[in-house]
Amino acid sequence: MQALAGERSLPRAMGSRLGFGYGYPFYTFYAPLVYYAGALFHFIVGLDYGPATSFSFYTSLYLSGLLMYALVYVIGRREQWPRLE
Numbered sequence: 001m002q003a004l005a006g007e008r009s010l011p012r013a014m015g016s017r018l019g020f021g022y023g024y025p026f027y028t029f030y031a032p033l034v035y036y037a038g039a040l041f042h043f044i045v046g047l048d049y050g051p052a053t054s055f056s057f058y059t060s061l062y063l064s065g066l067l068m069y070a071l072v073y074v075i076g077r078r079e080q081w082p083r084l085e
Contacts, residue, residue, distance in 0.1 A: 034060070 018024035034056060041052035076083075 037056040037059065038049075038052050041047050041055050042049060045052070045055075047055060075081075
């Protein structure tokens with residue numbers, strides 16, 4: 001992803017250095033948002049590749065829990081589910 005950052009094309013469809021230099025449509029078959037989050041933590045925050053990957057996974061785990069709670073809260077208020085008090 002770092003090598004593709006200089007090409008300035010979004011979304012990145014072909015990994016030009018993959019497939020022994022012939023290119024491979026890796027980012028077409030796999031969701032690229034995870035790779036963008038890792039690249040963001042690498043370039044902006046300045047983390048190394050390993051911690052940036054771990055931090056992006058932990059961030060996605062934390063955000064998925066928060067957003068699921070928000071979804072259930074919104075649906076529960078709309079449907080008037082009973083609340084435990």
